[in-house]
Amino acid sequence: MRTFLYYTLFAALLLTGLSGCEKNFLEQDNPTATTDNKWWQLESQLKAALNDIYSGLPSGTYSYMPDARMHMAGITDEAIHAGNFGDWRNYPLGLSNSQTGSARDLYALYYTNIRRACRFLEHYQTAYVENAAFKTRYAYEARAVRAWYHLQLFLMYGPIPIVDHALLPAESMAARNSKEEVVKFIATELDSCAANLPDQYDNDDAWRMSKGACYAMQSILYINAGDxxxxxxxxxxxxxxxxxxxxxxNSSTNSYVDLFSYNGLINKERILFKPRAQVEVFFRNAPKSLGCQAATNPTAAIVNTYETLQGKTIRELGTDSFLVYQKDPGFKGNRDPRLFASVLLPGDVFVNRKLLPFDRATAGNPDLIGQPQSTVTGFWMKKYLDPKDASSTYSGNLNFMIIRYAEVLLNYVEGLIESGQSQNPDVLLYLNKIRQRAGMPAVNAAVYNNADKLRELVRRERQVELAFEGQRIFDIRRWKIGTVLNGPVEGAVDPATGKPVIVEERKFNAAKDYLWPIPLDELNANPNMVQNPNW
Incomplete structure (x- = not known):
């Protein structure tokens, strides 16, 4: 662990202008360039240090964060990442390795913030806080965020070293813990935090770790661990x-559409979110004709997953109807409203622009497919694009919801189905709540009447409900359906050929690609670290 729990932290502290260089840097960790004996004194200092721990939680589209979750959709069958930043496109092309920047940067980011949390927990007691209950709460917040970072490392890299205190140089050669040890550590930490954190906060602090966030994280942990x-x-x-x-x-707008707009900014569905973490969302994802980059583009695979308004998949309708919907995905508006909330289709009008990716006759068409900073699939990502940001595309104020209630309901339903309780009435109860909120009909219980059919349904429901929000990669890994990342990637149908455009040929190696590689720098620095299989 020496590279990321030692040298990376040292570099980070140098960048913040840390003073007191004669002291071992492992004895210092603060955001305002001072020493331990001067820090950890006031509540304002505790809050600043705690906020620094929170800072590594993911954004949706911020290009300078290595885990911008909406861009990470480009490593799944949901999307192609075509932006001029990041290396997400390497993964599905089989070009990633143990030196790939995102895998290295995420590993460093999460362990750096784990160490910040450990330092906080080792020093917070010395600070004066008038309300002792607040001081206790801050400590449990730090522990909960530390558990979140461990959870993300586990989901991305598999079993990893548990770090529950700031490591000294003699301890920095830590080995990986077992899967069982990692799951137990995270679950136990979250139980303790849930027992000591509030059910909810007022709106100004609603982004903080709460009891519900801890249990929600547990549901994510257990479902991905197969428990x-x-x-x-x-x-x-x-x-x-x-x-x-x-x-x-609270208006005539579809509730699902509303959730990702300014009108729904304050809502009871958000469980864990990062404030103003969609500052770049319009600039990064909106069409080029609006002065934007169209960095991450939906694929035909996700577009074709949405049902019709009658609750049928377009493949269930037969070959002729499938071809109609393939050519015109929004045919007569007869699709799941979540499609129109999440994806801009060819011919759609958005902020007074008619989007014509296949219009080759108009000279200088900024939205022509394949042009720099235009769509490469013929589709655009629409989720979180609020027209109010069109006049200031780089300074939005939308939050990014890391965990929302719909995901927890889907975790519950999947947990019931996979533990032999597919006939529990809660399965249809909560699936119907999600579907009906979106404007879809109730589940046809005559068709979805056994575990296999319900499994098929809940997997499809997760894909369309949570599209582009960052969960799809973990679903693919959990369900071992890496075949969806093999072969040609299709986009919209080109009217000139009558066939979907082929964007790229993807490669998925089931022997290694269900986990990311441990970074090479970490392996070189720590002889006790073992690489994931076949990397």
């Missing part, structure tokens, strides 16, 4: 709190 009974139990704890609800619009 489905405990995943269902953890998710049910969130439901039983009765703090969260699926967002319902």
């Amino acid at each position: 489905y009974p405990n995943a269902a139990v953890a998710a049910k704890k969130v439901i039983d709190m009765k703090v969260y609800e699926l967002h319902q619009s």
